[in-house]
Amino acid sequence: MYAPQILIEAALNGLMTGAVYALIALGLTLVYGVLHIINFAHGALLTVAMFAVWGAFALFHVDPYLAMVVIVPLMFGLGYGLQRFVIGPASHGNDNNVLLVTLGLSIVLENGLLALFSSDTRALDSDAALQVIELGPLLLSTPRVIGFVAAIAVTGLLWLVLNRTDTGRAIRAVAREKLGARLVGIEVDHVYAVTFGLGCACLAVAACLLMPTYYVNPRSGAAFVLVAFTIVVLGGMGSIAGALVGGLVIGVVESFSGLLLGDSLGQIGIFLIFILVLLVRPTGLFGARA
Amino acid sequence: MSARDLLPAIVVLAVLAALPFLGLSGALLNFLVTTLIIALAGLGWNVLGGFGGQYSFGHAAFFGTGAYATAILQMKLGWNAWGALGAGIGLGALVGLAIGYLSFRAGLRGSYFALVTLAFAEVFRILANAADFTGGAAGLLLPLRPGLATLQFADRRFFVLLLVAFVGVALLASRWLERSRFGAHLIAVRENEEAARALGVDALAVKLRAIALSAAITAAAGGLYVQYFLYLDAGVAYGTWISVEALLAPIVGGIGTAFGPLVGAIALQGLGELTKHLAGGIPGIDLVVFGACLIAVIAFAPQGLLGLRPFRRRRKARDARAATVGA
Numbered sequence: 157m158y159a160p161q162i163l164i165e166a167a168l169n170g171l172m173t174g175a176v177y178a179l180i181a182l183g184l185t186l187v188y189g190v191l192h193i194i195n196f197a198h199g200a201l202l203t204v205a206m207f208a209v210w211g212a213f214a215l216f217h218v219d220p221y222l223a224m225v226v227i228v229p230l231m232f233g234l235g236y237g238l239q240r241f242v243i244g245p246a247s248h249g250n251d252n253n254v255l256l257v258t259l260g261l262s263i264v265l266e267n268g269l270l271a272l273f274s275s276d277t278r279a280l281d282s283d284a285a286l287q288v289i290e291l292g293p294l295l296l297s298t299p300r301v302i303g304f305v306a307a308i309a310v311t312g313l314l315w316l317v318l319n320r321t322d323t324g325r326a327i328r329a330v331a332r333e334k335l336g337a338r339l340v341g342i343e344v345d346h347v348y349a350v351t352f353g354l355g356c357a358c359l360a361v362a363a364c365l366l367m368p369t370y371y372v373n374p375r376s377g378a379a380f381v382l383v384a385f386t387i388v389v390l391g392g393m394g395s396i397a398g399a400l401v402g403g404l405v406i407g408v409v410e411s412f413s414g415l416l417l418g419d420s421l422g423q424i425g426i427f428l429i430f431i432l433v434l435l436v437r438p439t440g441l442f443g444a445r446a
Numbered sequence: 447m448s449a450r451d452l453l454p455a456i457v458v459l460a461v462l463a464a465l466p467f468l469g470l471s472g473a474l475l476n477f478l479v480t481t482l483i484i485a486l487a488g489l490g491w492n493v494l495g496g497f498g499g500q501y502s503f504g505h506a507a508f509f510g511t512g513a514y515a516t517a518i519l520q521m522k523l524g525w526n527a528w529g530a531l532g533a534g535i536g537l538g539a540l541v542g543l544a545i546g547y548l549s550f551r552a553g554l555r556g557s558y559f560a561l562v563t564l565a566f567a568e569v570f571r572i573l574a575n576a577a578d579f580t581g582g583a584a585g586l587l588l589p590l591r592p593g594l595a596t597l598q599f600a601d602r603r604f605f606v607l608l609l610v611a612f613v614g615v616a617l618l619a620s621r622w623l624e625r626s627r628f629g630a631h632l633i634a635v636r637e638n639e640e641a642a643r644a645l646g647v648d649a650l651a652v653k654l655r656a657i658a659l660s661a662a663i664t665a666a667a668g669g670l671y672v673q674y675f676l677y678l679d680a681g682v683a684y685g686t687w688i689s690v691e692a693l694l695a696p697i698v699g700g701i702g703t704a705f706g707p708l709v710g711a712i713a714l715q716g717l718g719e720l721t722k723h724l725a726g727g728i729p730g731i732d733l734v735v736f737g738a739c740l741i742a743v744i745a746f747a748p749q750g751l752l753g754l755r756p757f758r759r760r761r762k763a764r765d766a767r768a769a770t771v772g773a
Contacts, residue, residue, distance in 0.1 A: 255560055271731050427565050434549070434565070435549065
C-alpha cells in the first residue's frame with residue numbers, strides 16, 4: 157500500500173485540480189441551465205483563452221494572473237457575440253441543431269488555432285510553476301493553491317451575481333420560464349448571450365489559473381471538455397453547487413486512479429463514472445427530477 | 447421497392463464503378479477510396495441519426511470495432527479476410543446493440559445520447575491504446591499479401607469496385623428504409639416518440655434495430671479502411687475524426703435521405719482537397735472549412751445539399767405524383 161503522506165498529497169492535488177475543473181464545468185452548466193443546450197465548443201473556447209494568456213505573456217510579458225483583467229472581458233464579449241450572432245440565429249431554436257452548430261464552431265476554432273500556431277506545445281516561460289508552499293510535511297505548488305482559492309472565489313462570485321443582481325434575476329427567470337420572462341419585458345436573446353458570455357468568462361479565469369502550471373496546444377481544451385461534461389452530468393445539469401462538488405470529486409478520482417492505474421489508464425475512471433451516471437441517474441447528484 | 451425506386455441508385459453506382467477505369471491518377475484513386483469509406487460510415491450514421499433522429503457523436507466506437515476485429519482476427523487467429531470482415535461487421539452490430547440497449551433503456555436522447563456515445567468511443571480509444579492485443583500505442587501493421595482471399599488488390603481500381611459494392615448495399619438499405627414499414631416506424635419515433643408508442647410502435651425495439659444496422663454499416667467502413675491502408679492505431683480507429691466525418695457527410699448532403707451521405711462525402715472531401723491545394727501545407731485548414739460548412743448548412747440549408755432548390759422541386763413533384771397515385 158501507499159504511505160499516508162502520498163495518499164494525502166494525491167487527495168490535495170486532486171482537490172486543487174478539481175477546483176479548476178469545477179470552474180470550467182461551471183460555464184458549461186450555466187449555459188445548459190439557462191439555454192438548455194450543450195455547448196460542444198466549450199473546450200475549444202478554453203483553448204482560445206489559454207492561447208490568449210500565452211500570447212499576452214510571450215508578447216508583452218504580462219503576468220497570467222494580471223492578464224485576467226483583459227482576457228475575462230474579451231472572452232465575455234466573444235461568448236456574447238457567438239451566441240447572439242452565430243449559434244442563436246443558425247440553430248433556429250432546435251436543440252439538435254445547437255449541438256451541431258457548436259460542434260462546427262469547435263472544429264473551426266480548434267483547427268483555426270492549428271493553422272495559426274501549428275500543433276507545437278507551448279508553456280509560459282516562467283519559474284512561478286516551481287514555487288511551493290510548505291504545509292507541515294506536505295509540499296504544495298503555489299500556483300495550484302492560488303488556482304484553488306481563486307476558483308472557489310469565482311464560483312461564489314457567480315452565485316452572488318445570479319442571486320443578488322437584476323441581471324442574475326433575469327437569467328434565472330429565463331431559465332425557469334422563457335415565455336413568461338419575455339412577457340414581462342426581459343430580452344431573452346440578450347439574456348441568452350449574456351449567459352453564454354458568462355460561461356466564456358469562467359473559461360477565461362480558468363485559463364489564467366491553468367497556464368502557470370500547464371501548457372497549451374490546439375488540442376488542450378479537448379482534454380478538459382469530456383472531464384467538464386462528466387462533472388456537469390455528475391453534479392446535475394444546470395446546478396452550480398453540483399458543478400463545484402462534481403469538480404472536486406472528479407479531481408480526486410482522477411488523482412487516485414492515476415496513482416493506482418498509471419497515466420494512460422488513469423482517465424478511464426472519469427469516463428466510466430460519466431457513463432454510469434448517465435445510465436443510472438442522468439439527473440446527477442443535485443439535478444432536479446426530469 | 448419498385449424499379450423506379452432502384453433506378454437512381456443503380457445509375458449512381460454504375461457511374462462510381464466506371465470512374466476508376468477512366469484512367470484516374472493514383473492520387474485521385476486514393477481520394478475516391480477515402481471518400482467512399484467516409485460515405486459508407488456516413489450511410490451508417492444516417493440510419494440512426496437521419497432516419498431515427500438519434501444523433502450519435504461516437505460512431506467511431508463501431509468504425510474502430512469493425513477495423514480492429516478485421517485486422518486482429520486475420521493477424522492473430524489466421525482468419526480469412528472475408529470471414530474477418532464479416533465478423534467485424536457482426537461485432538460492430540453487437541457493440542451497437544449493447545450501447546443502444548444501455549442508453550435507450552435509460553431513456554437517453556438528444557444531447558444526452560450524443561454525450562454517452564462520445565464517452566463510449568473515448569473509453570474504447572483509451573482501452574485500445576493500452577491493451578496488448580491491439581498493438582497498443584504502436585498500432586497494428588497488416589502484412590501486405592495481395593489476393594482475392596486476403597481482400598487486398600495490387601490494382602487499386604478493384605478495391606474501388608469492392609467499396610462501390612458495399613456502398614451499394616448500404617444505399618439499398620437506406621432506400622428500403624424510405625419505403626418499408628420498419629422505416630416508417632423509425633421515422634415515426636424520430637418525429638414523436640410518445641405518439642409513435644401510443645400507436646403501438648415498440649420504440650425501444652425499433653431504435654435497437656436501427657442502431658444495430660447503423661453500427662454494422664459503419665463497422666464495414668472500418669474493416670474496409672484497415673484492408674486498404676493496412677495500418678491501424680487507437681487514434682485512427684476510435685478517434686473523434688471518424689465520428690465527425692460520419693455525421694458531417696449526411697448532414698451536409700441531406701439528412702435522412704438515401705443519397706445524402708454520398709453527396710455530402712463527395713462534396714466535403716472534394717472541398718477539403720481543394721482547400722488544401724489552394725492553401726498549401728497549412729495544417730487543419732480543410733477542417734476549418736468543414737466546420738464552417740456544418741454551421742452554414744444548418745443555418746441556411748437545414749435539408750442539406752439535396753434540399754436545395756433544384757433538387758427540392760423535383761422531389762416535390764415526385765411526392766405529389768406519389769400522393770395522386772396513392773389517392
